[in-house]
Amino acid sequence: MSSSRTLQDYPEAMRDQVRRVREVVAGLHAELPRYELVVWTAGNVSQRVRHPQVADGSQDLFVIKPSGVSYDELTAELMVVCTLDGQLLDGTRAPSSDTAAHAYTYRHMPHVGGVVHTHSTYATAWAARGEPIPCVLTMMADEFGGPIPVGPFAVIGDDSIGRGIVDTLSGSRSPAVLMANHGPFTIGPDARAAVKAAVMCEEVARTVHISLQLGEPTPLDASHIDSLYERYQNVYGQ
Ligand SMILES: O=C(CO)[C@@H](O)[C@H](O)COP(=O)(O)O
Numbered sequence: 061m062s063s064s065r066t067l068q069d070y071p072e073a074m075r076d077q078v079r080r081v082r083e084v085v086a087g088l089h090a091e092l093p094r095y096e097l098v099v100w101t102a103g104n105v106s107q108r109v110r111h112p113q114v115a116d117g118s119q120d121l122f123v124i125k126p127s128g129v130s131y132d133e134l135t136a137e138l139m140v141v142c143t144l145d146g147q148l149l150d151g152t153r154a155p156s157s158d159t160a161a162h163a164y165t166y167r168h169m170p171h172v173g174g175v176v177h178t179h180s181t182y183a184t185a186w187a188a189r190g191e192p193i194p195c196v197l198t199m200m201a202d203e204f205g206g207p208i209p210v211g212p213f214a215v216i217g218d219d220s221i222g223r224g225i226v227d228t229l230s231g232s233r234s235p236a237v238l239m240a241n242h243g244p245f246t247i248g249p250d251a252r253a254a255v256k257a258a259v260m261c262e263e264v265a266r267t268v269h270i271s272l273q274l275g276e277p278t279p280l281d282a283s284h285i286d287s288l289y290e291r292y293q294n295v296y297g298q
Pocket residue numbers: 101102103104125126127128129155156157158177216
């Protein structure tokens with residue numbers, strides 16, 4: 061559905077932000093096939109654009125890819141802009157079929173600035189089994205602060221997927237959730253962080269799967285997970 065408003069109804073500073081975020085989101089979409097996280101037109105990336113005068117986030121917008129467009133055709137101009145109730149505000153094509161899930165996540169998690177969805181092979185295989193990825197690697201402690209949880213099975217088309225993402229991640233340090241029988245969704249302070257979480261999610265899903273073929277991996281001690289997570293999130297790369 062299209063909004064009754066247009067981009068011209070928003071402050072110039074926000075329109076400038078939209079122009080910049082369209083470039084950022086278009087560029088980040090190229091990372092999904094580059095890291096082999098999607099095939100064909102599967103997957104999507106979005107980033108929030110905060111309203112400079114409305115602090116509660118209710119008037120924020122987000123930029124997301126158009127539905128069903130080949131990754132090699134995605135340009136900044138083709139990116140679409142939606143309101144947080146998932147309505148199309150600006151764009152020449154229909155927004156992603158996962159727009160409702162991204163919108164619900166932004167409405168209910170104000171700190172989230174970016175959302176990514178992929179069908180990456182190993183993470184999606186774990187999602188098909190409905191099994192959380194156990195925290196057996198320091199890389200998992202660093203990025204996910206514990207296991208990567210599984211969210212409920214939800215059919216696309218309403219708020220069900222978004223509700224499953226929010227209900228699962230609100231109580232977890234993980235920026236990734238494996239939606240049962242579907243695939244990973246990731247969140248972050250911006251779209252680049254959410255893309256990184258999607259790349260790392262697939263990497264650890266593969267490594268832990270291979271480890272399980274060799275035997276039973278050894279879980280990390282909770283105190284070690286906490287110290288590794290604090291270091292990585294607050295010291296590493298600063
Ligand atoms: O998982 C799904 C649909 O269930 C999506 O990831 C599609 O695979 C991509 O949809 P668009 O973003 O192109 O609409």
